[in-house]
Amino acid sequence: MNLAAGLKRLVLGPEEKPIPNLNRNDRCWCGSGRKYKTCHQAEDDRKRAAERATSKGRPAVSLKRGF
Numbered sequence: 001m002n003l004a005a006g007l008k009r010l011v012l013g014p015e016e017k018p019i020p021n022l023n024r025n026d027r028c029w030c031g032s033g034r035k036y037k038t039c040h041q042a043e044d045d046r047k048r049a050a051e052r053a054t055s056k057g058r059p060a061v062s063l064k065r066g067f
């Protein structure tokens with residue numbers, strides 16, 4: 001059992017997968033055999049942008065608030 005991973009999953013939510021950092025010309029992580037730039041790169045970029053936007057003002061996880 002990996003407690004740290006479980007905690008991380010609790011904090012980040014179960015549906016969030018880490019987005020791999022691939023070069024545009026690498027084969028995509030999804031296994032389609034296509035280049036990353038022609039496959040999931042646009043989608044991943046969108047996800048990254050959304051993550052950045054939500055993690056800024058995320059109200060659920062506030063470690064500095066204290067209690």
Ligand SMILES: [Zn+2]
Pocket residue numbers: 028029030031032039040
């Ligand atoms: Zn893909």
